Amino acid sequence: MKKILPLILAAxxxxxxxxxxxxxxxxxxxxxxxxxxxxxxxxxLGEAFQEKYSGMTFTYNPxxxxxxxxxxxxxxxxxxxxxxxxxEEEKADGLTETVLAYDGIAVIVNPENKLDDLDVETLAKIxxxxxxxxxxxxxxxxxxxxxxxxxxSGTRDGFESITGTxxxxxxxxxxxxxxxxxxxxxxxxxxxxxxxxxxxxxxVKALSVGGISPSEATVKDGSxxxxxxxxxxxxxxxxxxxxxxxxxxxxxxxxxxxxxSKAGAVPVK
Amino acid sequence: MKKQKAFENFIHGIFLILxxxxxxxxxxxxxxxxxSGIPAIRKIGIRDxxxxxxxxxxxxxxxYGILPFIxxxxxxxxxxxxIGVPIGFLTSVYLAKLAPAKIRTVVSGAVxxxxxxxxxxYGLVGMMVLVPGIRNLFHIPDGASLLAAIIVLAxxxxxxxxxVSITALEAVPKEYEDASLALGATPVETYFKVSVPxxxxxxxxxxxxxxxxxxxxxxxxxMVSGNAPNxxxxxxxxxxxxxxxASEMSYSSxxxxxxxxxxxxxxxLFIMLTGAALNFFLKRSKEE
Numbered sequence: 001m002k003k004i005l006p007l008i009l010a011a012x013x014x015x016x017x018x019x020x021x022x023x024x025x026x027x028x029x030x031x032x033x034x035x036x037x038x039x040x041x042x043x044x045l046g047e048a049f050q051e052k053y054s055g056m057t058f059t060y061n062p063x064x065x066x067x068x069x070x071x072x073x074x075x076x077x078x079x080x081x082x083x084x085x086x087x088e089e090e091k092a093d094g095l096t097e098t099v100l101a102y103d104g105i106a107v108i109v110n111p112e113n114k115l116d117d118l119d120v121e122t123l124a125k126i127x128x129x130x131x132x133x134x135x136x137x138x139x140x141x142x143x144x145x146x147x148x149x150x151x152x153s154g155t156r157d158g159f160e161s162i163t164g165t166x167x168x169x170x171x172x173x174x175x176x177x178x179x180x181x182x183x184x185x186x187x188x189x190x191x192x193x194x195x196x197x198x199x200x201x202x203x204v205k206a207l208s209v210g211g212i213s214p215s216e217a218t219v220k221d222g223s224x225x226x227x228x229x230x231x232x233x234x235x236x237x238x239x240x241x242x243x244x245x246x247x248x249x250x251x252x253x254x255x256x257x258x259x260x261s262k263a264g265a266v267p268v269k
Numbered sequence: 270m271k272k273q274k275a276f277e278n279f280i281h282g283i284f285l286i287l288x289x290x291x292x293x294x295x296x297x298x299x300x301x302x303x304x305s306g307i308p309a310i311r312k313i314g315i316r317d318x319x320x321x322x323x324x325x326x327x328x329x330x331x332x333y334g335i336l337p338f339i340x341x342x343x344x345x346x347x348x349x350x351x352i353g354v355p356i357g358f359l360t361s362v363y364l365a366k367l368a369p370a371k372i373r374t375v376v377s378g379a380v381x382x383x384x385x386x387x388x389x390x391y392g393l394v395g396m397m398v399l400v401p402g403i404r405n406l407f408h409i410p411d412g413a414s415l416l417a418a419i420i421v422l423a424x425x426x427x428x429x430x431x432x433v434s435i436t437a438l439e440a441v442p443k444e445y446e447d448a449s450l451a452l453g454a455t456p457v458e459t460y461f462k463v464s465v466p467x468x469x470x471x472x473x474x475x476x477x478x479x480x481x482x483x484x485x486x487x488x489x490x491x492m493v494s495g496n497a498p499n500x501x502x503x504x505x506x507x508x509x510x511x512x513x514x515a516s517e518m519s520y521s522s523x524x525x526x527x528x529x530x531x532x533x534x535x536x537x538l539f540i541m542l543t544g545a546a547l548n549f550f551l552k553r554s555k556e557e
Binding site for chain 2: 036039062063064142143144145150151152153154157166167171172173174175176180183184187188190191
């Protein structure tokens with residue numbers, strides 16, 4: 001036994017040395033700044049990027065979409081991250097957007113729930129407490145239990161901004177992870193919640209919104225409306241630094257697409 | 270001889286350094302909490318922070334009132350004590366005085382096991398069993414509530430209460446009990462009128478320890494209490510001081526993050542107070 005251990009260690013070292021060779025040597029720093037909703041996606045991409053290009057340093061400053069766009073404009077970062085499309089005046093101000101991925105948010109209910117479809121207005125009324133009983137929507141006579149995420153969560157921010165219910169939602173439960181939301185909704189026949197599309201399982205039923213059921217395809221073609229783009233913001237006409245360009249190409253490559261899916265978003269490719 | 274003394278001093282030095290690590294950690298945490306907790310309180314205003322009942326940290330016009338969290342923590346802890354102490358106390362009297370050796374081994378083993386279960390497991394079981402159970406039992410729309418948190422906390426504080434109380438009861442001199450029995454009191458009379466009063470400081474310490482454990486618990490209550498920042502109601506969704514910090518920390522920024530540190534500071538003060546109370550009772554029990 002004592003003899004085997006050093007052997008294994010030596011083998012492990014050799015393997016890791018070879019693994020080290022496969023990563024490409026390039027030096028430089030890429031700084032990104034912006035949307036907190038993109039934290040997961042950009043975190044995964046940043047890690048993979050640094051693994052692939054061992055000399056590269058990647059930084060991400062979670063400040064919010066607005067500050068991120070401002071930061072690119074003032075040249076304080078290489079790439080800005082925004083979880084909304086750029087406005088016309090921002091584009092006129094010399095900024096370019098490149099869509100990295102789409103974030104689809106599914107509205108979920110318990111599988112026992114008879115409802116299959118809601119429109120955005122009704123959804124907003126449920127979340128702001130205007131409609132409080134499922135019978136008003138043709139369901140059972142039971143109080144609607146509104147489940148959401150904690151303040152500051154990107155999913156909550158996305159859901160509330162798309163449904164126009166910012167700061168007006170009356171949550172019964174504010175949970176801190178997608179998994180908790182799904183578990184809670186699966187346990188309570190009267191609950192409604194929202195969760196990142198990629199995380200939805202058969203424990204719960206994803207409602208169609210305005211007649212369109214959520215899927216990667218409907219999110220990508222824009223027909224499913226509870227979604228928003230994750231955008232990379234750059235300066236129009238200004239060349240990115242070598243490191244930043246490498247990162248930019250990497251995150252838009254086919255190689256990065258599965259990583260984006262894993263982080264819960266729908267890649268453009 | 271000289272060499273030996275130098276070695277002796279060297280070892281003393283090492284022990285001193287090791288001892289100081291703990292002190293250093295406490296100092297570091299205290300200083301850090303105070304330094305990072307004060308700015309938000311000053312910005313928000315101490316009265317607005319402690320006595321405003323509205324918490325909306327990520328809203329366009331944010332409001333940072335932590336009164337709901339303070340009240341929830343106080344009510345939740347009080348509720349857990351109300352349920353946990355009678356059960357824990359009577360269990361400890363039974364185990365220390367009445368139980369046959371075999372039962373005692375089994376029960377104390379179970380109590381130790383209960384103490385070793387991670388809090389996330391309590392939370393998970395609470396979420397899967399207790400929350401739906403409360404929902405069905407009381408016919409309310411949702412079971413995640415203050416009541417669910419109280420029940421989980423009551424179970425979690427049992428081991429501390431039982432173990433400390435047993436130690437206190439066992440420390441009562443046998444002569445006291447013998448005297449009582451010799452005077453014609455029944456065993457149960459003896460335990461409740463002689464042993465328990467003699468051990469009362471130790472039992473009080475057990476209760477305070479339970480308070481400390483209940484007030485500081487975050488993970489388990491976060492999973493069963495619903496986390497909406499409402500003023501506490503038994504069947505309502507509530508947020509504790511601990512869960513207020515834990516639930517928003519990961520995505521927070523700016524004043525919101527600073528305010529979370531301030532909540533942690535308030536929680537820290539609460540725990541210091543329970544700690545001081547614990548010391549007081551332990552000291553008294555030693556003097557007796």
